[in-house]
């Protein structure tokens with residue numbers, strides 16, 4: 525079969541979103557479900573697993589370290605855990621593709637093993653900052669060599685033992701927190717991490733589900749090394765980060781009425797709901813329930829006129845992956861929206877502040893990038909094809925690609941988006957699902 529080198533989305537303007545949809549499983553929870561079940565004792569049965577490239581990269585890494593994993597088949601995975609000390613040396617570098625979560629969490633988990641590993645990734649992952657994990661891990665006794673700029677490849681050397689640390693995190697990052705907690709499982713004594721603001725707490729919740737004691741007091745999370753994880757049953761909720769594109773789409777497209785089923789509404793992830801509601805969105809959380817230790821709801825979204833807002837900084841870590849979609853809502857809102865305190869967006873799969881500003885400007889929207897955020901003046905979206913240069917460049921960033929696809933619902937002409945192959949990392953089947961809801965989207969592979 526010929527190699528596909530690019531995927532473009534061609535999206536026709538207008539329309540509305542209708543019906544009931546279930547978006548794929550949560551990416552953060554899927555990664556952790558494999559990592560913790562692999563080092564648990566006994567079998568873990570996972571349902572709702574995200575069969576996207578990022579979570580599959582984590583799964584493949586553990587297979588290569590000798591863990592028997594059945595599936596995934598229709599989101600079902602069975603992992604035969606090898607226990608905390610049962611992983612084996614892989615026969616070469618572990619390729620984590622585009623996935624920052626895999627690389628940062630695995631750095632912690634592998635820092636205390638008795639064998640060396642090398643972690644590599646694609647061009648985007650190879651540019652992302654890793655010192656935020658390698659430096660605190662080094663103070664625990666880990667030996668991890670990176671490039672001179674502190675990026676991958678990461679060479680992790682075996683050490684005789686790690687020791688627990690007390691660490692005040694300079695950035696609000698669930699990946700840093702999780703990396704240190706995973707290293708803490710292998711460390712002598714207590715590991716205590718303090719976060720500057722709440723970030724997603726899936727690691728803490730899931731460790732508890734595996735029977736591993738974790739103490740959470742305010743912003744402080746503590747655990748002691750040397751315990752045991754016991755295999756269990758896990759159900760992965762639908763990903764609120766994937767649902768966000770549809771929440772924004774249904775909000776901006778007149779006449780929309782959409783139900784998103786079984787979406788995770790963990791309080792550390794609901795920033796997008798809070799922010800869209802502040803902008804005037806009509807979002808109802810229905811049938812709230814707990815599934816596998818995570819709160820879940822059906823989310824009904826009906827179109828509503830949106831207004832620009834100053835986004836509260838305390839919402840930034842709670843909506844960190846949803847800003848590309850939120851910027852589309854801001855472009856369709858009346859007045860100005862201002863985001864500050866979000867410099868982290870510059871070190872994701874792309875520089876999400878600059879890349880979104882460039883795309884919005886192509887659509888005729890006034891967007892002013894700032895070092896730590898973006899100012900957007902809502903207006904009338906044009907056509908990306910009509911603009912100079914034609915089309916939007918997603919820069920290989922899945923969330924940029926899906927955000928501009930959704931923008932077509934309110935655009936004045938067709939939108940073409942190139943470099944969309946990585947949509948597969950978090951949301952396989954996005955275009956087909958969006959089409960069933962009413963988006964006029966076509967995929968072109970070249």
Ligand SMILES: O=C(O)C1=C[C@@H](OP(=O)(O)O)[C@@H](O)[C@H](O)C1
Nearest residue numbers: 552625696697698699700844845
């Ligand atoms: O822990 C996680 O699963 C994630 C944490 C966030 O990254 P940071 O920790 O860098 O904020 C988020 O952007 C990423 O998509 C997933």
Ligand SMILES: C=C(OP(=O)(O)O)C(=O)O
Nearest residue numbers: 622623624625626845872
């Ligand atoms: C930032 C993201 O993921 P990661 O850091 O795992 O690459 C994302 O999915 O938006």
